[in-house]
Amino acid sequence: MSFIGTAFLFALPLVATPLLLHLFDRRRNEVIQWGAMQFLVEASTRKTSSRRLKQWLLLLLRCCAIAALIFALARPLLPAGSLGGHNQGETILVIDNSMSMSRSTASGTMIEAALERAKKIIHELPHDEDVRIVTSAPYPIWIDTGSTRVDRRNRTRVVERLEEVEATEGRSDLLAALFTAAQAEYEPMQNARRIVLLTDGQATDWRLEDETGWKRLQEVLQDATVRTQVETVRLDESVTLSTVGNRSIDRVSVDRFVVGVNWPVEAVATIHNHGPGEVTAANIVWRVDDQQYDRQSIETIQGEQIVEARWTHTFPSTGIYRVGCRIDQDDDLVADNEAAFVVEVVDRIPIVIVDGATELAEMQQDGYFVQAALGWINGEPLDASSIYVPTLVSPDVLPTIDLSHQRVVVIPNLTVLPEDAVRVLSEFVNQGGGLWIGLGPRTDIDFYNHHLFADAAGLAPVRIDRIVDAGLNDVNSEIDEQDGNPQQTRIDPFRSDHPATRQLADNSQLDLMDARIERHFRFVGHNDDAGLSVLIRLNDGSPLAVENFLGTGRVIVQGVPLRLQWSDLARTQAFVVMVRDWIEYLAEPRATRYNLEPGEPIIHRISASDPGGDGSTEMEAAATGLLRTPLNESLELTAQPHDESIEFRSSRTRLPGAYQLEIGLSDQIVPYQVMRSPEESNLVYVDSEVQQRIEGMLAVEPSTERFTQADSTHADPVWPYLLIALITLITGELVLSGVMARERFGTAGIPEFSEVAGTTSASDPNDLKLESTFAKSSDPAFAASRSSSAQSELQSSGEVR
Amino acid sequence: MFKLFRNTRVQPPTPSAESTRRDVAGLVDPVVMDQIGHLEFLSRTVVDGLLAGKHRSTTKGGCCEFAQHRQYAPGDEIRQIDWQVYARNDRYFIRQFEEETNLHAMLAVDASGSMRFGLSTISKLDYAKRAAACLSRLLLHQRDAVGLTILHESAARFVPAKQHAVHLRAILAALQSAQAEGAGELSAQIQHCIARQRRRGVFVLLSDCFGDLRELATALRIVRARGHDVVVMHVLAPEELTFDFRRWSAFESLENSPQRIHLDPPTVRQQYLQRVRAFVAELEDLIVGLGGDYVRLTTATDLGDALGWFLRNRMARRGGGRA
Numbered sequence A: 001m002s003f004i005g006t007a008f009l010f011a012l013p014l015v016a017t018p019l020l021l022h023l024f025d026r027r028r029n030e031v032i033q034w035g036a037m038q039f040l041v042e043a044s045t046r047k048t049s050s051r052r053l054k055q056w057l058l059l060l061l062r063c064c065a066i067a068a069l070i071f072a073l074a075r076p077l078l079p080a081g082s083l084g085g086h087n088q089g090e091t092i093l094v095i096d097n098s099m100s101m102s103r104s105t106a107s108g109t110m111i112e113a114a115l116e117r118a119k120k121i122i123h124e125l126p127h128d129e130d131v132r133i134v135t136s137a138p139y140p141i142w143i144d145t146g147s148t149r150v151d152r153r154n155r156t157r158v159v160e161r162l163e164e165v166e167a168t169e170g171r172s173d174l175l176a177a178l179f180t181a182a183q184a185e186y187e188p189m190q191n192a193r194r195i196v197l198l199t200d201g202q203a204t205d206w207r208l209e210d211e212t213g214w215k216r217l218q219e220v221l222q223d224a225t226v227r228t229q230v231e232t233v234r235l236d237e238s239v240t241l242s243t244v245g246n247r248s249i250d251r252v253s254v255d256r257f258v259v260g261v262n263w264p265v266e267a268v269a270t271i272h273n274h275g276p277g278e279v280t281a282a283n284i285v286w287r288v289d290d291q292q293y294d295r296q297s298i299e300t301i302q303g304e305q306i307v308e309a310r311w312t313h314t315f316p317s318t319g320i321y322r323v324g325c326r327i328d329q330d331d332d333l334v335a336d337n338e339a340a341f342v343v344e345v346v347d348r349i350p351i352v353i354v355d356g357a358t359e360l361a362e363m364q365q366d367g368y369f370v371q372a373a374l375g376w377i378n379g380e381p382l383d384a385s386s387i388y389v390p391t392l393v394s395p396d397v398l399p400t401i402d403l404s405h406q407r408v409v410v411i412p413n414l415t416v417l418p419e420d421a422v423r424v425l426s427e428f429v430n431q432g433g434g435l436w437i438g439l440g441p442r443t444d445i446d447f448y449n450h451h452l453f454a455d456a457a458g459l460a461p462v463r464i465d466r467i468v469d470a471g472l473n474d475v476n477s478e479i480d481e482q483d484g485n486p487q488q489t490r491i492d493p494f495r496s497d498h499p500a501t502r503q504l505a506d507n508s509q510l511d512l513m514d515a516r517i518e519r520h521f522r523f524v525g526h527n528d529d530a531g532l533s534v535l536i537r538l539n540d541g542s543p544l545a546v547e548n549f550l551g552t553g554r555v556i557v558q559g560v561p562l563r564l565q566w567s568d569l570a571r572t573q574a575f576v577v578m579v580r581d582w583i584e585y586l587a588e589p590r591a592t593r594y595n596l597e598p599g600e601p602i603i604h605r606i607s608a609s610d611p612g613g614d615g616s617t618e619m620e621a622a623a624t625g626l627l628r629t630p631l632n633e634s635l636e637l638t639a640q641p642h643d644e645s646i647e648f649r650s651s652r653t654r655l656p657g658a659y660q661l662e663i664g665l666s667d668q669i670v671p672y673q674v675m676r677s678p679e680e681s682n683l684v685y686v687d688s689e690v691q692q693r694i695e696g697m698l699a700v701e702p703s704t705e706r707f708t709q710a711d712s713t714h715a716d717p718v719w720p721y722l723l724i725a726l727i728t729l730i731t732g733e734l735v736l737s738g739v740m741a742r743e744r745f746g747t748a749g750i751p752e753f754s755e756v757a758g759t760t761s762a763s764d765p766n767d768l769k770l771e772s773t774f775a776k777s778s779d780p781a782f783a784a785s786r787s788s789s790a791q792s793e794l795q796s797s798g799e800v801r
Numbered sequence B: 001m002f003k004l005f006r007n008t009r010v011q012p013p014t015p016s017a018e019s020t021r022r023d024v025a026g027l028v029d030p031v032v033m034d035q036i037g038h039l040e041f042l043s044r045t046v047v048d049g050l051l052a053g054k055h056r057s058t059t060k061g062g063c064c065e066f067a068q069h070r071q072y073a074p075g076d077e078i079r080q081i082d083w084q085v086y087a088r089n090d091r092y093f094i095r096q097f098e099e100e101t102n103l104h105a106m107l108a109v110d111a112s113g114s115m116r117f118g119l120s121t122i123s124k125l126d127y128a129k130r131a132a133a134c135l136s137r138l139l140l141h142q143r144d145a146v147g148l149t150i151l152h153e154s155a156a157r158f159v160p161a162k163q164h165a166v167h168l169r170a171i172l173a174a175l176q177s178a179q180a181e182g183a184g185e186l187s188a189q190i191q192h193c194i195a196r197q198r199r200r201g202v203f204v205l206l207s208d209c210f211g212d213l214r215e216l217a218t219a220l221r222i223v224r225a226r227g228h229d230v231v232v233m234h235v236l237a238p239e240e241l242t243f244d245f246r247r248w249s250a251f252e253s254l255e256n257s258p259q260r261i262h263l264d265p266p267t268v269r270q271q272y273l274q275r276v277r278a279f280v281a282e283l284e285d286l287i288v289g290l291g292g293d294y295v296r297l298t299t300a301t302d303l304g305d306a307l308g309w310f311l312r313n314r315m316a317r318r319g320g321g322r323a
Helices: A006-028 A037-046 A051-072 A110-124 A152-163 A174-183 A211-222 A370-375 A419-430 A444-451 A574-590 A615-621 A688-698 A704-711 A719-745 A768-774 A780-798 B019-027 B030-036 B051-060 B083-089 B124-141 B168-176 B187-193 B213-225 B236-241 B265-289 B303-322
Strands: A030-034 A076-079 A087-095 A132-133 A192-199 A228-233 A247-254 A258-260 A264-273 A282-288 A293-300 A307-314 A319-327 A338-346 A349-354 A388-393 A409-413 A436-438 A464-469 A489-492 A518-523 A534-540 A545-552 A551-560 A600-608 A624-628 A634-638 A640-642 A645-649 A657-663 A668-674 A714-717 B066-071 B095-099 B104-110 B145-151 B157-162 B202-207 B229-236 B248-251 B260-262 B294-300
Touching: A006 A051, A006 A110, A030 A087, A037 A657, A037 B248, A037 B260, A037 B265, A051 A719, A076 B083, A087 A110, A087 A174, A110 A152, A110 A192, A132 A152, A132 A174, A174 A192, A174 A211, A174 A228, A211 A688, A228 A688, A247 A319, A247 A768, A264 A282, A264 A319, A264 A338, A264 A370, A293 B236, A307 A534, A319 A668, A338 A668, A349 A574, A370 A388, A419 A436, A419 A545, A444 A464, A518 B236, A534 A600, A534 A657, A574 A634, A600 A657, A624 A645, A634 A645, A634 B265, A657 A768, A719 B260, A719 B265, A768 B019, B019 B124, B019 B168, B030 B213, B030 B303, B083 B095, B104 B187, B124 B145, B124 B168, B124 B202, B124 B229, B124 B303, B145 B168, B145 B187, B187 B202, B187 B213, B213 B229, B229 B236, B229 B265, B260 B265, B265 B294, B294 B303
Parallel strands: A030 B248, A087 A132, A087 A192, A192 A228, A247 A338, A258 A338, A349 A388, A349 A409, A409 A436, A436 A551, B104 B145, B104 B202, B202 B229, B229 B294
Antiparallel strands: A076 A714, A247 A264, A264 A307, A282 A293, A282 A319, A319 A338, A464 A518, A489 A534, A534 A545, A545 A551, A600 A645, A624 A634, A624 A657, A640 A645, A657 A668, B066 B095, B145 B157, B248 B260
16 A cells, blocks of 8 residues: 555544543543532443443544544555455457458357357356457457456347457467457456467467567566466367368469550469368369459369469450459368459550650650650550550640649659759659659759759659769760670669569560660769669669659659660660559559558549549549448448548458448449458468467466556555545544434433422413512523412412302 | 633632621622512411411510419519519519410521532522521511521531521521531431420421431421421522533532542433432422422522512412411
8 A cells, every 4th residue: 555645644643632632531530529429429320331332432433534534635545456355357358360260160160169169258257357359360459449347238248249250361460469468458456367369279370480579478478567367279179170171362463453455464363272282173263343254274283382373354444343263162261262353444544754855856855765665656656555645745844734643754864854843743752643763964963962862852862973984984985885895784683673673574585684874873872772772773783773752652763864875775675664664663652552451541532533424423422432341341431532532541451351442322333352361371270389389478477576566556546435434434423422412411401490389371461560570580481480370379369269 | 712621610609707797797688688578488387376366466566475473583674573463472473474476487507518519609508598597587577486407417506496686696697607518417407406496387498408318208207297387498509400511520529528429421411310300309299298398499590589489489378278
């Protein structure tokens, strides 16, 4: 017990005050010379034990009242839980609802077994125990906010909430779930916590590779301020499981998120045999938006092997499609036999190309090669199916044009830009646009360093140093092109694992290796580029193209111009791939993300002037949306205005699987796919050795000093109870002293005058003389009685018998 | 606030030598006498058959009841010589007459220790003294003989009943000298004094009557049996009737000096009052049963009022009885 106002405790001797007053009163001992001793002796010999008891009780009440007041002023704190009486605890049920829990058993599924077990545990709990439930897939989620006491009324409610738990397609993070359970806030009254983990024991869920995480969990358990006990219930030990083997489609992927209409698109399904034994051949079914398109048969897969199935499809019209693939055969875990990917099919990607030399001949123009790579010559598309729509502008008009519908701005050969243009571009990139800058002969180093780099606050990621010539570090020396100089500078695509250069690195098909760089800009600190995102490097290791992230957008700065100048890059076959890949890469942030990781928000933007629909009506119609989750729940979303457009946003994408956003009254359905983790398909359960290791790690005994420390930090105030006690004591004192006063002085004294026999109360108002005579008396009652008796006597004496 | 703890007891007035004279006069309070002066003290029973002539004899002053002859001695008044006897016997005889009164009243003042009590008022003895003095004066004024007995275990005094106005001085002196102390065997004292009272009359007892009631009853019965009219003026202090003490106190006996009780008065109050009430009721019953008058007086009440009330009351009943 601790006190806030310790100083008040020095007043504790005051408790003795009533006792001292009582004794002092007794000691006063006034001596009274008394005549009527005979009655007093008789009266005092009578037993007065009950009276004496009351007196002592009164004294005790007064002492207690003073003590309660002093203690209340000192504001004592009791260690948490000590007022709650007995051990009050909390049980946290951690339910593994990962995909592997949907594995069927002899009597239902694993998750059903888990829920049965959980209900049994809840029924066995004492009535004053609190219970909380957390599910672990794909990350820990409390079923209820706060904890619920499992009394009779709440028990059914808890069980009802428990019934709603289903196996998801997610992968459990049992470590995080245990973290969450161990670190959950607890009520001040609680002094014990029991964490029951209901899991199928799938090895991958335990995240055993995260050594530091487990260490931290142990620290958390050790530092727990209440006694924490972790129990693990392995459900796979109590049920019989089928062991056919498991084969899953880990993922379906399409190499591009955004594809053009009538472009052949190749989808790749990765099929993984997770079991050790081989599985027989089976059919897979390809489907687009629930419509079956193709059947393929896959051959037998050896144990632990991965095969890929490819399927090429051409989308005839724009839209958003879900490309799905399913194995048409049951195995141990059915849920992972299917995977999907969402592809957006568009008919145009608008691009702005900034050309500082439009007056020159075609080949001399800055944007010629970029346009050509995109399939445009002379402002006309070569191919009707081309989805890229480039717009050629000069640097001077750049600030005036509306970039809000553009995806990417390409500056093939950087010149001095107007200040407004830099500002407009910064805004554009900040909002998710892509910017591709090629540095060339007309680039002003000072302008670049001051306005574009701007001390790391601008668009460019790094300052440029100077122009270097290949082979020789001399700006003025000329290099003979035909000379097979071994010191020739070339691009080394293998040094990068950047997602944008994945296809470029395919040297068997592309000739990026052959591109010679004669002259290029060197970036400052090119050898020390830690933290710098580099797309491609030269073979001497210095970066040629670097990337910067600004806001939500991306910027690529390249050391050579995007034309046939300083290098023959524009002449290579790889240039076309590079331009298209990088433009797609740069355009990505502006595109809606349809394939998400668990927890990533769904953001769907509808522009006010969206081409392909009447803007205003769509805006009005699209005020609300309905999001369907994989568990068939419907969430209503309300559109929020966002920069001349509206957007739907939801972060409730914790569960992997197919989502659908139905917008407004228009029957527009936007599919979203949240990817599941392929590791969840691995049905390897932890063996006994690992199990022991886990249990060893979870059986952490918190140090006792932590508890004592916690006692002082978590404390219950006692003074409200003391004040209540004080009020009770004072009330009791008042009642008791009232009773005693009544006993002491309640009896009236003896009348001071003897009554005269035969007196009546009749009074004669005419007898004023006598009245006045007796009015002298100091005692009015006395006078009245005298006068009345005297009157009656006079009256009677006047009578004649 | 400290006043509360202060001793509020009123010291009883202590008589001093120089105030004795004043006190003698003070016993007969002129105010009281003014109040009761026009009243009469009447015996409720016939006193020696003379009561019928009471008023006449008091107003005329004549006394003609022959008692005896005795031989003349020098110094006797010549007019008292019975000349008829001289004529027959040739000797001088003096005619002696019986002294004649209407009423022989004996005032008995209890001077036991308990009568000394008086906290907020004068002591009971003082009150009794004043009452006795006033009654004496009244009785003497109406030409009745008044005697006084101080009932005291060692210093008992007896003043025989006489009729002279100057007799008052003797009575007052006797009253003045009375000091309350000792246990005072009340019944024995009464019996002793009543034996000296030959003529029947009124016996007025001024006492708190504390003690054994049965013995007192015996004594009063004897008094009654001798034909006396009994009046008991029960003098009590108001504290004895209310017992309104709040503090722990030591009660010291006024009669047995070593007796001392230390107690919390309120705790015994109820029991005490019950006993006092019973005692007072029993005493009243006893006296009324004897055919006597019982008057309860507290020292807090005005003496004039109390006596006046009693006398009026008595006169009224007397008158009623005669009518």
